[in-house]
Amino acid sequence: MDSVVGSKVMQQQEQTQNEDREVILSVRGLKKHFPITAGIVIQRQVGAVKAVDGVDFDVYKGETLGLVGESGCGKSTTGRTILQLYRPTAGSVVFEGKELTTMRGNELRQMRRRMQIIFQDPFASLNPRMTVGNIVSEPLLVHNVMSKNERKEYVSHLLEKVGLNPFYINRYPHEFSGGQRQRIGIARALALNPSFIVADEPISALDVSIQAQVVNLLEDLQQELNLTYLFIAHDLSMVRHICDRVAVMYLGKVVEIGPTNLVYDNPLHPYTQALLSAVPVPDPEVEEKRRRIILTGDVPSPANPPQGCNFSTRCPVSFDLCYQEPDPPLIEAEPGHFVACHRVL
Amino acid sequence: MGVLMEVRDLVTRFYTQEGTVYAVNGVSYDLQEGETLGIVGESGSGKSVHALSIMGLIPQPPGKIESGSVMFQGRDLLKLSRDQMRLVRGAEIAMIFQDPMTSLNPVLKIGTQLTEGLKLHLGMTQSQAENRAAELLDMVGIPDARKRLDAYPHQFSGGMRQRVMIAIGLSCNPKLLIADEPTTALDVTIQAQIIELIKQLKEELGMAIIWITHDLGVVAGIADTLQVMYGGMILERGPIKAVMHNPHNAYTLGLMNSLPRLDEDGNRRLQQIEGSPPDMRIEPVGDPFAPRNPYATERCFKERPPLRQVEGSAEGHLVAAWYDLPAVLKAEAAQNG
């Protein structure tokens, strides 16, 4: 890997590189460990699932940052810990200039209006006993904004915005298709006029023919409302399509982050290289010529990560250092493109 | 190579409290020996039900195979007794499913689940079967195979369980392997391992494969023939390159255009297919895609289009459409300048 331009510490470089862009969210040293307990009568902690284990990244206003990686690598936990739906074990989350991790009560509630989440499963995330109107207006009610009549008018407006006929305002979720339910979830997320949305696999549960509808809607809304997205996904082709930058996670850590085209055209971490090579392309002629990096073995458990580099147990290019030294830090390999790998150092 | 299986006019329905579900509405095709057939289509389009019908695994009631035939090596599988069918399953046709946990027995050791079929179908003794079982686990890339025979399914990861399912599926050298979304629940790196494994085993063993998936990328890498299903019918099928590079059905084209590609940077707006999939509780009249098809003609809503050979395309490239897609697209392009 001799395409390396230089190596500077992440924070320093970021400041010089992106002075012109406004950082809306800044995550530093974020950790979320879930305790593993044992014992029937007296529960005692015997270990911890290190779901998120030291994550640093910035999100710029108006951009979409993709968060990718295999199942269990900590994507959803990262999203939820940023929103303070889970309280972090360590680290800092600064959103619109304010530190969230120490915020409580009313102050935190006020901040939450600015940050929303859209979930993967449009079937499980909507209360089946509430009408669409009530689902979408619930956040308004909780935060006690608008009168009843204003609310109704506003909800109709939101439904229209996400491409649903306001005529359906009194219907229940089961009367809608998957794609329509995801639109309801999006309308609810938009109700309090947020600036930042965590979209946690918003299209994974949808049919291929419906995914494009929802993605186009998310893109249109971003343009119109100047929204910032953290887009969590499995589908690396969709991530390339929708994201300005992408962060690749492995076992609770970010191993590579950078502008989408740089990461996809020139992946530097051996895990990113394997991940991208594994994604099939819907073109038989391209597939005939593809060369895959087939990883051996399974992802280690986040309760018991490897001694050295997290990826060392599956890495096709690991050497002594990777087993002896602790996890390598993220360094900047080309402008804006960071990677954590001893091979690249 | 000869024809291995002939599916003709297969119709399967479910009679439920909410009404009749028209799951498979007349499916016909030939599968050649050693062919890999990829089946793609919307969720609920009858892909799984069609496969389960072939395998004699439709729960009856509420399900019922209303008509059709499945000729496999000279016999109509739909006419076999339950016991005869049990012998066909496993020995001649094997099936692997999306979630290996539901098809592996959680309380039986992996070894026991592998040796059962070997003893039943191939008449092996216990020790012969154990040796073969260890070989099979080794073949699908499970390290320390002999020791792992004593493990239980929950001690394996998702990818390893799917390998075990493949080992069980292939243990009796079937002529046909039906894989229903075998990698959908797995991560892409594990999916790549499994696909590589199946390709390699196919090379060695030469069985035919029906691979059901919603991922057009996956079929592009493994299938000889692509079959596109919608509303319980086949809308297009043929040699994979012909279908993917020269689609003649508006649904096939719509699917291709709505997909972002890994090898394409993200500036294009995705073309979306409007509307939602059909309600399978309504008996289909005409072309099931017509309500979402911008090119639908009046006839599409009234009369079902038969599968016909696409003129000028590869032999066996069949499409069901009343409209002439390339002609319509050409006219559209001319209009837009």
Ligand SMILES: Nc1ncnc2c1ncn2[C@@H]1O[C@H](COP(=O)(O)OP(=O)(O)OP(=O)(O)O)[C@@H](O)[C@H]1O
């Ligand atoms: N509430 C919880 N309690 C204990 N462990 C948890 C909890 N939530 C997540 N975990 C564990 O933390 C790790 C990371 O989980 P997370 O859901 O963040 O992964 P993910 O990357 O979102 O995966 P997926 O792609 O499957 O959604 C996993 O090992 C998971 O089992």
Ligand SMILES: Nc1ncnc2c1ncn2[C@@H]1O[C@H](COP(=O)(O)OP(=O)(O)OP(=O)(O)O)[C@@H](O)[C@H]1O
């Ligand atoms: N046991 C059952 N009882 C009633 N309806 C059923 C049953 N099994 C399947 N169906 C219905 O039959 C139709 C076809 O289902 P099928 O499982 O074949 O779809 P599929 O194409 O495999 O979809 P997917 O991609 O989601 O797996 C659906 O409308 C489904 O709801």
Ligand SMILES: [Mg+2]
């Ligand atoms: Mg998740």
Ligand SMILES: [Mg+2]
């Ligand atoms: Mg299915």
